[in-house]
Amino acid sequence: MGISGLLPLLKSIQKPTELKKYKGETLGVDGYGWLHRGGHLIYVHYVMNRVRMLQHFGVNPYMVFDGDFLPSKAGEEASRAKRREESRASGLALLKAGKPSLAHRELQKAIDITPEMARAVIEELKKVGVPYIVAPYEADPQMVYLERQGIINGILSEDSDLLVFGAKRLITKLDQHGACVEINRRDFGACREITLTGWSDEQFRHMAILHGCDYLEGIKALGLKTAYRMLRKHKTPEKVVKMLQFDGKYRIPADYLQLFHQAELTFLYQRVYCPKAKALVHFTTPPSDMDVSAMAFIGGPVEPEMARRIADGCVNPMTKAEIAVAVQSPDARKRRASSIVGPRPQAPRLGSQTSSAPQPAAKPIDSYFNGHSRIPLGNMDTNCFSIDTQRTAAMTNNGQRPIVFPLPRPYIEDEALPPSQLPRPYTNQPVNSRSQALRRRTEPVSNLLFDDGATLGSTSRRETVNVARVAEGELASRFTGSARAPKKTRLCDDIEAVSNKERSKFFPPPKKEAKRRNSYLMSDDSVEEAMKELPDIDSWHSAKSNKGIAVFKETSDKDDFIISKDDNKKDARNTASAPNTGKLPSATPLRAAISRFTFDQSQRSSRPTPASTSSTSSTSSTPMSSMTSSTMPSTNKSTPATPLMTPLQRIGSQALNRAKGPATPSFTAPRPAKRVSKGRKSLENLPVNASFVPLPPVDLEEVESLHRTGGSEDMIIPDSENEEAENDLVGQENMGKTAGRRTVDLSRFLYH
DNA sequence: CGATAAGATAGAT
DNA sequence: TATCTTATCG
Numbered sequence: 001m002g003i004s005g006l007l008p009l010l011k012s013i014q015k016p017t018e019l020k021k022y023k024g025e026t027l028g029v030d031g032y033g034w035l036h037r038g039g040h041l042i043y044v045h046y047v048m049n050r051v052r053m054l055q056h057f058g059v060n061p062y063m064v065f066d067g068d069f070l071p072s073k074a075g076e077e078a079s080r081a082k083r084r085e086e087s088r089a090s091g092l093a094l095l096k097a098g099k100p101s102l103a104h105r106e107l108q109k110a111i112d113i114t115p116e117m118a119r120a121v122i123e124e125l126k127k128v129g130v131p132y133i134v135a136p137y138e139a140d141p142q143m144v145y146l147e148r149q150g151i152i153n154g155i156l157s158e159d160s161d162l163l164v165f166g167a168k169r170l171i172t173k174l175d176q177h178g179a180c181v182e183i184n185r186r187d188f189g190a191c192r193e194i195t196l197t198g199w200s201d202e203q204f205r206h207m208a209i210l211h212g213c214d215y216l217e218g219i220k221a222l223g224l225k226t227a228y229r230m231l232r233k234h235k236t237p238e239k240v241v242k243m244l245q246f247d248g249k250y251r252i253p254a255d256y257l258q259l260f261h262q263a264e265l266t267f268l269y270q271r272v273y274c275p276k277a278k279a280l281v282h283f284t285t286p287p288s289d290m291d292v293s294a295m296a297f298i299g300g301p302v303e304p305e306m307a308r309r310i311a312d313g314c315v316n317p318m319t320k321a322e323i324a325v326a327v328q329s330p331d332a333r334k335r336r337a338s339s340i341v342g343p344r345p346q347a348p349r350l351g352s353q354t355s356s357a358p359q360p361a362a363k364p365i366d367s368y369f370n371g372h373s374r375i376p377l378g379n380m381d382t383n384c385f386s387i388d389t390q391r392t393a394a395m396t397n398n399g400q401r402p403i404v405f406p407l408p409r410p411y412i413e414d415e416a417l418p419p420s421q422l423p424r425p426y427t428n429q430p431v432n433s434r435s436q437a438l439r440r441r442t443e444p445v446s447n448l449l450f451d452d453g454a455t456l457g458s459t460s461r462r463e464t465v466n467v468a469r470v471a472e473g474e475l476a477s478r479f480t481g482s483a484r485a486p487k488k489t490r491l492c493d494d495i496e497a498v499s500n501k502e503r504s505k506f507f508p509p510p511k512k513e514a515k516r517r518n519s520y521l522m523s524d525d526s527v528e529e530a531m532k533e534l535p536d537i538d539s540w541h542s543a544k545s546n547k548g549i550a551v552f553k554e555t556s557d558k559d560d561f562i563i564s565k566d567d568n569k570k571d572a573r574n575t576a577s578a579p580n581t582g583k584l585p586s587a588t589p590l591r592a593a594i595s596r597f598t599f600d601q602s603q604r605s606s607r608p609t610p611a612s613t614s615s616t617s618s619t620s621s622t623p624m625s626s627m628t629s630s631t632m633p634s635t636n637k638s639t640p641a642t643p644l645m646t647p648l649q650r651i652g653s654q655a656l657n658r659a660k661g662p663a664t665p666s667f668t669a670p671r672p673a674k675r676v677s678k679g680r681k682s683l684e685n686l687p688v689n690a691s692f693v694p695l696p697p698v699d700l701e702e703v704e705s706l707h708r709t710g711g712s713e714d715m716i717i718p719d720s721e722n723e724e725a726e727n728d729l730v731g732q733e734n735m736g737k738t739a740g741r742r743t744v745d746l747s748r749f750l751y752h
Numbered sequence: 753c754g755a756t757a758a759g760a761t762a763g764a765t
Numbered sequence: 766t767a768t769c770t771t772a773t774c775g
Contacts, residue, residue, distance in 0.1 A: 005757090008767090046765090158766090176765085221773085223757050249774095753775105760770075 002160030003208050005224045007172070010163070010183060012192035017171075019178040023058030025153040026131075027171065028143035030064050031113070031121065043113060047121045051130055054156075057178055062152050063125055063132035064139045065118045067310060067317035072215045072266040072297040115316045119323045122313040134313050136271050137299045141165050141283040145272040154182075164208040164267060165283070166201045194228045205267055206237045215263035219250045237264075262297050270298040273311040279304035 007014070031047050047063070054061040118134065125132050135142035144165040146152045154169035155162055162170050163183065174180040188204070189197040196204070210227035212218015222244075230240040241257050244250045253259070268284045269292060280302050286292055302310065309315040316323050 004766095221757065225756065755775095756773085758770100758772080760768100762766105762768085764766080 002158070002162075003164060003211060003213055003224070005211070006160040006163065006208065007183075009193050009224050010188075010191055013187040013190050014172075014181045014183050015187070017180055017182050019054070019057040019059060019171075019174060019180055022154060022171070024060075026060040026062050026151070027054065028064055028146050028152040028155040028157075029054070029061045030066070030139040030143060030155075030157050030159065031118070043117045044120050044124060048124050051125070051128070053176075053178070055128075061130055061156075062146065063121070063130060064143050064146070065122075065132065065134045065313070066113075066139045067135040067137050068299065069318070070137050070215075070266065070270060070297070070299050072262065072270075072299075115318065115323060119313050119325075123325065132313070133273055133275060133311050134317055136273055136280055136302055136307055136310055136317060138270065141267075141270055142272045143167070145274070145281075145283055149274070149276065151275065156180075161208075161214065164205050164213065166205075194225065195232075203231060205264060206240075207231050209260055209263045209267070210237060210240065213263060213267075215266045216259050219244065219252055219256075222250055262295075265295055266298050269295065271301065273307055275311070278308050280307045 029050070031043075031050075051061050051063070115134075122132055122134075133142060133146070140157075140159060140161050143152070143155045143157070144162060144167045147155055147168055148166075154171055155167050156171045156174060158172055160170075160172075163185070166185070168185045170183040172181050172183065188199065207224065207227045209216055210218070210231065211222065211224045227240075230243065231237070234240045234243055237260055238257060241252065241260065245252050269282045269286050269290075271280045272283050273279075274281045282292065282298075292298065306315065306320065310317045310320075314323060315321065
């Protein structure tokens, strides 16, 4: 964890950039940000995907893993396992309370990374020649040390503690498109929020510790700004503490100053591995008269040989036990009984074994190579892909021209139902009464859950439910090998949900309220669904994982890696936007192409987006006409005709499609009629985009003509969207190899 | 009231 | 994690 509030405090000196700016440089990377994300089940995939992403942008990653726990954190760590259990317990409670999202978070807290997992990643890193180090203790100082040594040129991490350690160049907030933010130590002086001009690393560190850090709990009610002010006024922490104690406004432990000192010493002198000396060194060289042996809290010394082996990932940094070579490939999985030799370490980080999840380490590692990551794709994507297929086929009209799809009817009907969805000013507690009312006039939950999607009133919340159900189905199928039938139906619903989601994008109006409403409606079922997954965390995660597992693939000739995920929502809308031809420099950020067609872009523009996105800027400055042309198509195409079919029809046609083989055409068949009949209506939806482009009114005629013509989008759309096309191709290629089926969608999930 | 800190929560990955 | 809300303090 970092120092909460630190990044916001330094907001003004954060420079939006793009990853590609670091091309050719080596960046230290810690895996922590991903540790908790997907659970251990997919840890390797996340990390390796990230590595690939970096490589794609020409950046050389230098992975740094956490090692043993620092005694300074002992207090915290000791209670960590306990807290995990608590988290888990509260997570379950939340589930019962019908708050799956919160529950999700809680449950994730109950999981942590194990050295075995790190080792599994390391094996992969070796394969691709990516340098790495397992820090003897913490990855943060280790990375800063590497930076100081000139071994790396910057640090990519979400952890603001790095700044406290004195990182020179911190790159944060990296998103899947390569956008990120750089924080430079030398820019501190330019900080508007607080005046750091002339502040030394030491002062900065003092401020951080005073506010509360990993090594010392902060003083309650004393935030960063106050800490800053106090320090500025009294200079030394000693005086600050005295003053604080003096005016008695803050409750300060008697030994606070001593603890403060220890925390600082920990920041300064804890040990890191020096790859040059091949031995442990102090993060900062201690004064000759300092007795480091008396500072047990900074972590004990480790013999060079052992340190080296730890750094290499051969030895468990906590137990010092040999780590058996992790299973590398699917076939190797057999020989894996336990990934670690010797007794199982007690360390919390290894642990994470709550009473009900005793051996997480064994399971996760194994599971990676079970091909789990692909199973979801294989199973679930069937539908997603077929959608894409349809879209693609339709979009290109079998390769030639863009086609406009109608937006699903339900939207419009929903729109006509303002009373329940009108935005209203925030108030303290109207939600309840309101939701009550809504509930009354809404259909029974069961209807919502099982209708074929024709029912209106479905909203984004419902999508969540569906996801859950799908996940459940997925789970079931994976573990029992059956229970597929219901899933199909749900997937249909899912598709519905997709449209709905899109709708919400297009129609800014209140989704919040709507959501809330549904959450009420759904809660019961949500719980039910969720509860089914409770028994075992791993299961829970796997279920979760199929929602967005990323699988990186290396394309033969390019650096591009493909991520497939069965995500069915936001990405769906991009799908259609993919042009079909063109070649591009693999170096070009896909982001440009993607964002161009993504409505997220509009949202993105509001925030200090990386000046980067040439595409973004170009788009926003583009004349209305081109704007429309580029956005419109995606809008329309994003809406598959699918929703208009009944689930059965869908299933049927899908099966049909599947039988007929690869991606393209066959599927266009069912659609034409709709296209024609609804085409007109789709135009009615055009204005919607106007909400993204304030001024000039949409020229329907123009748009219409654009769509009408046989000209391909490429002609209308500016520059780099080709990337998408290429990706599509790549994707198809890949898919062709494997299942010989649709693909397009894959491209969109690059780096996810 | 304005500023700050902390708590709650929705949303994202 | 980002945002919004509430509580508290001059």
